């Protein structure tokens with residue numbers, strides 16, 4: 001039975017550690033940032049966190065980066 005019903009999405013992406021495309025787990029994390037120059041608000045930024053299944057390298061990338 002290969003029923004997978006996790007919250008993880010799986011994708012194949014280039015891993016800089018492996019220097020090749022490897023399977024990655026992808027999760028979305030909301031991280032609260034407080035910017036010292038701009039203390040009028042906290043921004044809660046969604047990050048897309050990918051974890052290489054081969055070397056376990058984790059990469060967090062801000063989703064709102066234009």
Ligand SMILES: [Zn+2]
Pocket residue numbers: 015016017018019022052053054055056057
């Ligand atoms: Zn890797």
